[in-house]
Amino acid sequence: MSTIIFHIDVNSAYLSWTALEKLKNGSSVDLRTIPSIIGGDEKSRRGIVLAKSIPAKKYGIQTAEPVASALRKCPSLVIESPDHKLYRSYSHAMMELLSSFTSDLEQVSIDECYLDFTPIARLYPSPVEAAALIRDRIYEELHFTVNIGIAPAKVLAKMASDFEKPGKIHTLFPEEIPVKMWPLPVSELFMVGRRSAEKLMGFGIQTIGELAHTDPSFLTAHFKSHGRLMWEFANGIDPTPVLSQKQEAKGIGSSTTLREDVTDPTEAKKVLLALCESVSGRLRSAGQLAGTITVEIKYHDFTKASHQARTLSPCNSTGELYNLACSLFDQLWDRRPIRLLGVRSSRLVSVGEPVQLSIFDLPLAAEAGAEAKSSAKTPSPQKLRQLDRALDSIRKKYGTDAIKRGGY
Incomplete structure (x- = not known):
């Protein structure tokens, strides 16, 4: 995918949040349903409009225009000061x-x-x-x-x-893009300010589509690097990733709200597998190992419960995280309908740091024999890690949905 x-x-x-707070405090009027704005104050008529209601918009009131101007357009306008x-x-x-x-x-x-x-x-x-x-x-x-x-x-x-x-x-x-975005005025393109829009229109570039089809060298000649950026945005080009701040030293986690409340443990564990795959993949990408795993449940009534345990040794294997997460889930779940499931890793260490191995990480002498090879039903931790690396490689090359696990 x-x-x-x-x-x-x-x-x-600002207007929605102020309206909600006033309703909580007993107001009989919802600011969102009348001509109202947030910004400045009515007595001084100073300041600018920070937010406006839909009824205020019908009077032609614009965000960032002076409050005095907004009052001229709508003398009955209700004004509330901001509460940051x-x-x-x-x-x-x-x-x-x-x-x-x-x-x-x-x-x-x-x-x-x-x-x-x-x-x-x-x-x-x-x-x-x-x-x-x-x-x-x-x-x-x-x-x-x-x-x-x-x-x-x-x-x-x-x-x-x-x-x-x-x-x-x-x-x-x-x-x-050609149908939904290109017909829009060039001024509506993200990162095109008023001055840039005026200059573009002076060159006869009225719509985003016309900007998209302009020679980028012409734009860079007149707007420098910003000209190239406008051309890229007009063509839908933006490789910038979502820069989440969750991957701190404290831990890496993933959670999801379920489409419907879940009461079947088999279905819940399918979700846990997807979450563990996400967490373990990000751990491997970050070059880290998890020393503790936490499973979180939010029930249908929004009450929460969580349980955590140490890993046998720091790991980032999907299988190891999943097995521990299932064990925690079985201990935690009280059979009530589940609305949210989450898996979080913590006590992280870098892959290169020395760690205490468990006995299950050590090669067993029996593994060298034919009997062990023929009777073993569970892959060794080493083979599971090789599988993780292979899946990571396939997904990196062909997309996250290129291959999926059938289960554990």
């Missing part, structure tokens, strides 16, 4: 919820982030259905709406999330 990236953007974040401490708390809650799906997250502002869907794609029927689940979970639990853009590159995901709002999901795959 090729790379799939989500861009998740809160709709009118409140906004940080809502932002943190959203990121916590998103981390229950995957830890491959890059937060780029208080109200938007990128999510690398690729490692967890096999757990969902399609990217659109997964995005719908994320959108609905945010609304059900946090009570605000988000737009989600789905694409193989960050710039395309960002552009897609800016299409029709609120609470919408949009895709922007390469074959959709």
Whole structure:
């Protein structure tokens, strides 16, 4: 499977979060349903519009315009001052919820982030259905709406999330670019500011499609390196990966919210296998070994439970992590319906560091005999590690879905 990236953007974040807090405190009016803005204050008429409601947008009120100008357009406009401490708390809650799906997250502002869907794609029927689940979970639990853009590159995901709002999901795959993106005004392309747009239009370049078909050497002559960047973005070219900050020295983990509550242990362990494969692959990619494994369960009523154990010796083998995760799961699960499963590794050491081996890592004398070869049913740890390396190599060359495990 090729790379799939989500861009998740809160709709009118400041206004939505202020509205929610006022409703919690007893207000009978939802700011989102009336002409309202966040920014400055009504008495001084100073400041700029930081966020606006959809009814305010109908008056032609724009983000970043002076509050005084917005009041002239709509004298009955309701104005609320920003509360950045409140906004940080809502932002943190959203990121916590998103981390229950995957830890491959890059937060780029208080109200938007990128999510690398690729490692967890096999757990969902399609990217659109997964995005719908994320959108609905945010609304059900946090009570605000988000737009989600789905694409193989960050710039395309960002552009897609800016299409029709609120609470919408949009895709922007390469074959959709000519229809969905190229007809848009050049000013709507990500990273094209007002001055650049004016200069482009002065050259007769009105749409993103016209920019995409302009000779890049002409653009670099007039805009330097930014000209090349605009041309690449207009053509959907953006190799930038999702730069998650989860791979710290403390540990590497992965979790996923299930499409439906699970009560069958066999189904739960299939999910654990996918999670262990993701965690072990990232451990190997980072050149690290895990000394401790933790399994987390979130039940249908949102209560949480977790259990952890030390590995026999530090490892990054899918099979070893999976076997320990299953053991922890059997000890932990109380038969209630499961909504989320997570696997996290910690006590990491570098592959090159000396580690204490377990007796199962040592070659047994019996393995040299024909009897051991004919009767052995379980592959040795060494063979399992060779298998992991072979699978990593295939996936690196042909994509994450090129080969899948049937089980353990």
